[in-house]
Amino acid sequence: MNFTGRTWRPPYEASSFIIQAASGCTYNKCRFCSLYKGECYRMSPLSEWEEDLQELSLYHPNARRIFWTGANPFAMSYENLKARALSVYDYLKECQTMAMFASIRDIKPKKVKQLRTLRSLGINGLSIGTESGDDYTLCLADKGYTAKDIIDQCRKLDEAGIEYYFVYMTGLAGKGNGYQNAVNSAKVFSKVNPRFISVDSLTLFEDTELLEMAERGEFVPAGEKERIEELQVFIQNLRLKVHLFADSISNFYPVTAYLPRDKELVIGELQNIMDTVSEEEMLAYRRNLKALG
Numbered sequence: 001m002n003f004t005g006r007t008w009r010p011p012y013e014a015s016s017f018i019i020q021a022a023s024g025c026t027y028n029k030c031r032f033c034s035l036y037k038g039e040c041y042r043m044s045p046l047s048e049w050e051e052d053l054q055e056l057s058l059y060h061p062n063a064r065r066i067f068w069t070g071a072n073p074f075a076m077s078y079e080n081l082k083a084r085a086l087s088v089y090d091y092l093k094e095c096q097t098m099a100m101f102a103s104i105r106d107i108k109p110k111k112v113k114q115l116r117t118l119r120s121l122g123i124n125g126l127s128i129g130t131e132s133g134d135d136y137t138l139c140l141a142d143k144g145y146t147a148k149d150i151i152d153q154c155r156k157l158d159e160a161g162i163e164y165y166f167v168y169m170t171g172l173a174g175k176g177n178g179y180q181n182a183v184n185s186a187k188v189f190s191k192v193n194p195r196f197i198s199v200d201s202l203t204l205f206e207d208t209e210l211l212e213m214a215e216r217g218e219f220v221p222a223g224e225k226e227r228i229e230e231l232q233v234f235i236q237n238l239r240l241k242v243h244l245f246a247d248s249i250s251n252f253y254p255v256t257a258y259l260p261r262d263k264e265l266v267i268g269e270l271q272n273i274m275d276t277v278s279e280e281e282m283l284a285y286r287r288n289l290k291a292l293g
């Protein structure tokens with residue numbers, strides 16, 4: 001199999017078969033991210049793609065869900081995505097789902113009719129690193145889209161029947177701004193239909209603009225307890241039936257919940273952690289994080 005770039009997949013795609021559709025990120029500007037720094041975006045040539053499909057079919061001829069790697073293969077044109085999806089069935093006859101990372105920016109140029117066709121060809125399960133739904137925070141992180149874009153583009157996915165998953169990042173708004181970020185993000189996320197929301201917490205890694213801003217005093221990181229409070233506010237304000245997974249390594253205390261059913265339970269659990277663990281202990285945990293996962 002050809003894996004030329006940094007290969008990254010979400011934890012919930014662990015049982016999907018992975019194949020490289022692209023490498024690197026078309027955008028590479030989010031201020032907290034260094035994942036694909038120094039890597040150029042490259043679409044796998046169709047010949048290489050088919051070679052990989054053939055190899056995959058030798059070992060897993062009955063693969064039903066595959067995950068196309070690359071930071072955002074969904075940036076490819078409609079025609080390119082369609083051609084690749086069609087070629088999958090030449091090798092994997094049982095394939096039902098082709099999932100991948102996508103950005104709000106990648107959905108914009110595609111019409112609902114085109115999205116419907118992609119859905120009918122098996123493209124489904126887009127992991128979208130929204131991080132926030134608050135305009136101040138989106139701008140601070142330089143995500144390259146607004147809250148309105150999230151609503152407009154995800155409504156197109158809803159119309160086309162494409163399932164998608166969101167990410168929310170606590171601490172991204174900086175000290176004192178978490179409450180506003182949580183309220184506004186919950187409001188925006190509740191206007192569309194993510195199947196689930198993963199929660200990460202900001203960690204300032206080397207080679208990120210946000211770390212440089214923090215060193216210059218232009219960005220003040222939120223405290224650890226402030227982030228947990230932010231998560232409580234986010235959960236409190238969500239008006240969605242949704243699974244929430246705040247259990248990645250960047251969360252000091254892992255929680256998962258089905259909302260709204262578990263709302264009070266999980267908010268209470270987070271409160272208990274805040275009441276019994278010191279800020280210093282939480283900070284020491286974050287200082288020891290070397291990577292996102």
Ligand code: SF4
Binds near residue numbers: 103
């Ligand atoms: S967060 Fe995603 S879109 Fe932003 S630079 Fe990193 S990989 Fe690219």
